[in-house]
Amino acid sequence: xxxxxxxSLIIFIGLTTMVNAECNFRIADFGGSKESVKFSEDEPSPxxxxxxxxxxxxxxxxxxxxQEQKELFGTxxxxxxxxxxxxxxxxxxxxxxxxxxxxxxxxxxxDFELPGNTSKFKWRGNHFWxxxxxxxxxxxxxxxxxxxxxxxxxNLKNVESINNYNEKVGKWLDSQN
Numbered sequence: 001x002x003x004x005x006x007x008s009l010i011i012f013i014g015l016t017t018m019v020n021a022e023c024n025f026r027i028a029d030f031g032g033s034k035e036s037v038k039f040s041e042d043e044p045s046p047x048x049x050x051x052x053x054x055x056x057x058x059x060x061x062x063x064x065x066x067q068e069q070k071e072l073f074g075t076x077x078x079x080x081x082x083x084x085x086x087x088x089x090x091x092x093x094x095x096x097x098x099x100x101x102x103x104x105x106x107x108x109x110x111d112f113e114l115p116g117n118t119s120k121f122k123w124r125g126n127h128f129w130x131x132x133x134x135x136x137x138x139x140x141x142x143x144x145x146x147x148x149x150x151x152x153x154x155n156l157k158n159v160e161s162i163n164n165y166n167e168k169v170g171k172w173l174d175s176q177n
Contacts, residue, residue: 023062023065023066023068023069023072023104024065024066025062025065025066025077025089025091026089027065027079028079028086029086030085030086030087030133030134030155030157030158031085031086031155031157031158032085032086033081033084033085033086034056034058034079034081034084034086035084037058037079043064044064046058046059046060046064047059047060052172053165053168053169053172054082054083054165054168055080055081055082055165056080056081056082056084057078057079057080057081058078058079058081059076059077059078059079060076060077060079061073061075061076061077062074062075062076062077062091065077069104071098071100071103071104072091072093072100072101072104074093074096075091075092075093075101076091076092076093077089077090077091077092078090078091078092080162080165082161082162082165083161085158085161086155087154087155087158087161087162087165088152088153088154088155088162089152089153090150090151090152090153091149091150091151092148092149092150093148093149093150094143094146094147094148094149095143095145095146095147095148096149099120099121099140099149101138101149101150101151102120102138102140102149104151105127105136105138105151106138109129109131109136109138110129112127112138123140124140124141124142124147125139125140126138126139126140130156133155133156133157134153134154134155134156135153135154135155135156135159136151136152136153137150137151137152138150138151138152139151139152
């Protein structure tokens with residue numbers, strides 16, 4: 001009886017540890033200021049890029065935030081602050097020979113089926129979820145000289161801010177033709 005209890009306890013602790021080892025790339029709450037973000041002294045400084053649309057992107061390699069998620073190394077985490085409030089978190093992974101960001105997205109936010117017999121390596125498209133106060137979109141798209149996986153997470157509470165920002169970016173992109 002004690003042996004069964006100890007075996008069950010060890011399995012429970014092992015499963016709990018595996019769940020807790022999941023990557024937490026959210027280093028700030030939506031609506032929080034960039035000053036509230038704390039960076040590790042041991043890691044290189046993040047790349048901070050202001051843009052002409054009222055946004056400021058803070059770019060951090062995922063491995064700085066989630067050392068245990070080795071299968072996602074090579075992914076950039078991009079925090080978009082608009083008027084000094086966090087409005088979007090984006091994971092960006094380009095030209096990798098795997099679909100690890102897709103698998104991560106499916107495990108964390110919910111599985112989705114690909115059409116027909118399409119291989120995950122040939123599929124291009126997007127999938128949406130809503131999770132609590134967040135809108136989540138996984139995108140697999142072609143880019144110059146390759147492909148990119150993108151996981152885009154935005155705050156549902158302040159959709160107007162991100163929509164206004166995206167409209168400014170869209171107008172600028174349209175003017176470049």
